[in-house]
Amino acid sequence: MTARIHEFLRTRDDDGPCLVVDRDVVRDNYLQFARSLPDTRVFYAVKANPAPELLALLAELGSCFDTASVQEMKLVLEAGATADRISFGNTIKKERDIARALELGVRLFAVDCEAEVEKIARAAELTGAQDIRVFCRILCDGAGAEWPLSRKFGCAPEMAVEVLEHAWRHGLDAYGVSFHVGSQQGNTQAWDQALAASAAIFRECAERGIRLSMVNLGGGFPTRYLKQIPAVEAYGQSIFEALSRHFGNRIPETIIEPGRGMVGNAGVIEAEVVLVSRKSRAEDEIRWVYLDIGKFGGLAETMDEAIRYAIRTPHDGEASTPCVLAGPTCDSADVMYERIPYDLPVSLSIGDKVLIEGTGAYTSTYAAVAFNGFPPLKSYVI
Amino acid sequence: MTARIHEFLRTRDDDGPCLVVDRDVVRDNYLQFARSLPDTRVFYAVKANPAPELLALLAELGSCFDTASVQEMKLVLEAGATADRISFGNTIKKERDIARALELGVRLFAVDCEAEVEKIARAAELTGAQDIRVFCRILCDGAGAEWPLSRKFGCAPEMAVEVLEHAWRHGLDAYGVSFHVGSQQGNTQAWDQALAASAAIFRECAERGIRLSMVNLGGGFPTRYLKQIPAVEAYGQSIFEALSRHFGNRIPETIIEPGRGMVGNAGVIEAEVVLVSRKSRAEDEIRWVYLDIGKFGGLAETMDEAIRYAIRTPHDGEASTPCVLAGPTCDSADVMYERIPYDLPVSLSIGDKVLIEGTGAYTSTYAAVAFNGFPPLKSYVI
Structure with a gap:
């Protein structure tokens, strides 16, 4: 979470979840790879995040590009790299x-x-x-x-x-x-x-x-x-x-x-708590927290609870309780963390904004095109 | 698989996987529900397939609509149904x-x-x-x-x-x-x-x-x-x-x-075999078949191998062999059937078209917006 992202989100006035990626972090990551593996050429895995601004930055820095499809190649060429820097x-x-x-x-x-x-x-x-x-x-x-x-x-x-x-x-x-x-x-x-x-x-x-x-x-x-x-x-x-x-x-x-190593930590998703509830009055009943983003809205890598993101809330540091974390769709599979519940503040409430960190890679393009009518994840590169 | 879909696919000249849904089958399904549960009102689960032509057909037949979001409500209203026929x-x-x-x-x-x-x-x-x-x-x-x-x-x-x-x-x-x-x-x-x-x-x-x-x-x-x-x-x-x-x-x-019961059997996906290969020369090495559609291109319900689709090939009836079936993306999770391999003809070859039946529900809207640069699943209602 960078100061630039913080400032962008503070003044953002549109609705719904969004991903914000900070180019400065991507630049740092590229230079780090170049420095740490000095005799190795870097081919950025475009599938991790094909945002044109990121491709343009990496092209300018001298990166090569690993592409999965002709469409990705075209994005890379449009971003200013030459074809000899592309791998299929x-x-x-x-x-x-x-x-x-x-x-x-x-x-x-x-x-x-x-x-x-x-x-x-x-x-x-x-x-x-x-x-x-x-x-x-x-x-x-x-x-x-x-x-x-x-x-x-x-x-x-x-x-x-x-x-x-x-x-x-x-x-x-x-x-x-x-x-x-x-x-x-x-x-x-x-x-x-x-x-x-x-x-x-x-x-x-x-x-x-x-x-x-x-x-x-x-x-x-x-x-x-x-x-x-x-x-x-x-x-x-x-x-x-x-x-x-x-x-x-x-x-x-x-x-x-x-891919992930280049852009993952450069991105943060801002999401909103849509509902906090329990399924019964039983004392040991677990709390459910529903966000306006889930497995089909960009967080596909929570599949099988594989990737466990850091989530920041406005109440961090207060008393917390284990929660099941789920997405907003009418799909029973749209549950992110249940097998291993996620500790979140007891005071977390409907309408609170949360920040899901390390989401610069494998999020925006994974989003479903219109599942449940929800639009794909918005993405901003700053 | 209806004669109308067959004819449509025969004369189709664009590229890439596509879903074709036959309205006549949806009409039959609606009438069947109405007949089998005569005192029950039908609220079609729009999330299963929100294609405007299907919503218009169902609105005309008298169906009500179960919606998951405001966007879905708007689609239903545009299709000609009134708000009193909508459930949130x-x-x-x-x-x-x-x-x-x-x-x-x-x-x-x-x-x-x-x-x-x-x-x-x-x-x-x-x-x-x-x-x-x-x-x-x-x-x-x-x-x-x-x-x-x-x-x-x-x-x-x-x-x-x-x-x-x-x-x-x-x-x-x-x-x-x-x-x-x-x-x-x-x-x-x-x-x-x-x-x-x-x-x-x-x-x-x-x-x-x-x-x-x-x-x-x-x-x-x-x-x-x-x-x-x-x-x-x-x-x-x-x-x-x-x-x-x-x-x-x-x-x-x-x-x-x-949802599924209304449109599932009305749709067929045509896909192409991109690659058939083995991982080694070992005699018992399983065959891998890669299609141009997978878990992120519309077949999300193969997650955990939950839904097992019927797949028709041009070689059905010939000798078959167990295959792992996978999608076209550079994502190792984009494998559809592996735990229980899928029997497919030995003669199935690169470039063959296959038909994935029963795909009218929970496919088109599940497709990722641009994962690996691949466009979302094309959809035709005929």
Whole structure:
């Protein structure tokens, strides 16, 4: 919560929940990443928050961009970055979207299977695009991460060698390896095992005559919610040590893809308490607090109570009581914290404004388009 | 899947996933409800699908409307229904939204606690609105329902009596009781217990000199996904018997709020297979199928694998294999069926179109506004 956000909210006169993101915090975060991982290029994960003002700021600072779709690429180009600073990081792409990306000048693509390589090869032939770099994503177990990591992206390391060879045989540049240690990763050592696997893939490819160049270290850099998190420097140090351990004096080119770590702590959502109630007169009956934002209004990451945001109220410091926290929709699944109730002041009342901190990432674009008739989350970048 | 939808999709030439809803099916469903529960007024749950064409059709057929927000009320009014056919069914309302509803002429409100009653009383004073009917929602255990029902809405039956008396003392019309047996309710007897509790509330209120008039039977009427479901007539019969059992010859006025049951089976989503892959060469490695729609693109009800849609492919009838089914976003949580994999034809290939049936309800409005840059689900009513 910055003084600038505080001032903006003080003078705000429109209605309904809103997200406010402070550009100064994003700038600080970018510089911190650049300083802590000095030999690594930063590819901001646009999906975390694609607000044009943030993309323009990051483009100006020299950031590159990890994009999930052609629409995101267009936003990045409109924000002033050139296509050589864009990666198409989604391993699940329509062939016609790959062709569109190539036409836009994008030359860096993620894959995790041979079928995806073949799509890129065909799109390259169609468009006549040259010098296309392909990196293969490998599976990573994600232990220590707070946002669930599934097996959705990546393949087994053994298979990655074949996928990269497949790319090479199709005239693409087998450029490297990527992995993701899991979003909101609290363990600075989490990169070690995947870097060991990456180094093995580099060796195996070299034996087949294919020289890989790059390791994409993915995202996973956390933002602070309720718990303390390690500093970015600690991640940089740990990653550098793991790189040295597994690659010796042949450390490859590296890139990172921070999303949450870049914008999470730059944003605050202001919401309103719509109702405070109990379900019965029983003494041990828990209190329910309903806000005008919930799981379908931008706080999708409370799914399975994965992300636990810090919530500030006008009554902080007063006596508190455990509450179930729920959203405003007529959907019974729109409950944010129930399994582990959230302590909130007893004096918290209908009409009070609360601040949900660390909400700069994965909120505005997650909001449902019109569920229950509620408009999507408003977003301001200041 | 109707012939009209089939024909529409055959000649469709735009790109990306889309929902197509057949008005004829919605008309049939409405008439079926009206026939099966002849003494019950139908309040369509607008949140299930607020497409203007559907609201206009239902308004013309004589339906009333259960709304979750002022925005939904406005849609209903624009569709040609009058305010006396609208219920503000959300128990979580801002006082200024209650005032807006009163100004629009709405006079029927759900509550589940005294604080909500007081908001309505204050809004009534502010606007000068008269003859405001209030019904109190009670908790219901939802056993037999497929979409998770939480304790989010409703209060204990004992407390409902106090809430209704509170309304009465504040000059509101203590109109009745509501409950919800859980969405996609497969048990036709599920209404019995809640009707017993409702009858007890009617008696208790009568002893306090308050004559309740109405029981809102809620929704819960299922649509057919993969499993057979009972016919609407069976629900009507079972509800009528339970009403007779608990209210004797003083059966109250009743209303129902079908949403899924009204529009679910009227809609089909056409999606495209973006990728089919495996994660390793292991013989028992499961196949992954990625569509261009997922949990954040409209299929939010696959959350926790709650709703299992019927999926038709161009290769149905051929040899099949269990698949993990996932969406197109760079989000590891965007996986629809994994715990219980989905059998799909071995010959299903990249670029194939699939039809996801029973998707007329709770899809279009659930779609994220722009997650990963993907546009919200397109929707056509034919």
